Amino acid sequence: MAERTGIITFQGNSLTLIGAEVKVGEKAPAFTATANDLSPKSLNDFAGKVKLISVVPSLDTPVCDLQTRRFNQEAADLGKDVVILTLSCDLPFAQARWCGAAGVEQVITLSDHKDVSFGQAYGVLIKELRLLSRAIFVVDKQDQVTYVEYVREITNEPDYNQALAAVKKSLG
Template sequence: MAEHKGIVTFKGQPVTLVGEEVKLGDTAPDFTAYKGLNDALKLSDTKGSVVVLSVAPSVDTRVCAAQLRAFNKEATALGPDVKVWFVTLDLPFALGRFSAAEGIQNVTVLSDYKDREFGEKYGLYMKELGLLARSTFVLNREGKVVFREIVKEMTHEPDYDGALKAVRESL
């Protein structure tokens, strides 16, 4: 499995990303993630939709929670042809609890906890931390990556405006 050091930092310290890099123009790799312990969704289930993959280390941190809230707020205005998925390595229980407490209804909240398939296929698994790197991908209706941001410093928020612009241009 490929390893890339220094692409991202956590509190200023470089960390190693494990997995294959997904680039602009690539067909997004299919993956399975979980809404519940045995409630799986596959990216291929979204065929024909524009998809936002909002990725974060853990919903139990201030920046990750803000990221989920921001995309939840924007998701309604994007319409039914846009699917917004929030992916972390948090357990489905924690994601469900947070979503219920925060009224997250417009984003599908998913866990990559079982086998890190998403993290490794997208090159986002942070080896030293056992978490996913904060990032955003926008996929057009054909499943091509039209926006890609891997946030350099994990304590910073993603470029919401850039992602939303890519979504609107893909509709």
């Protein structure tokens, strides 16, 4: 598995990402993650939808909390042809608890804790921490990647406006 350095930092310290970089124009990599009810979920489960994939290290941290709440708020304006997925290595039970406490109902949280299938496929698995790095991917209805942001400093928020613009553009 490819290892990439010099891509991201945590509080200024460089970290190693495992997996190849995903690029705009590529077919979205397949993955399997775990839903809050412990069922397996894959990219195919969201076929025919534009997918905004929000990747966070842990929902129980301030920036991840802000990011997930922001996309939950934006979901209402995006329509039923868009699904927002938030992936982290948090356990499914922790994700469900967090969503309940935060009132997040428009975002689907998926856990990559078991196999880190998503992290490796999308090149966001942090070798040193076994957490996912902050990133955004937009995938159109044909499963083509239309937007990618690997957030360089993982304590920073992503560019919400660019990600949302990419979703709207992918809707046609």
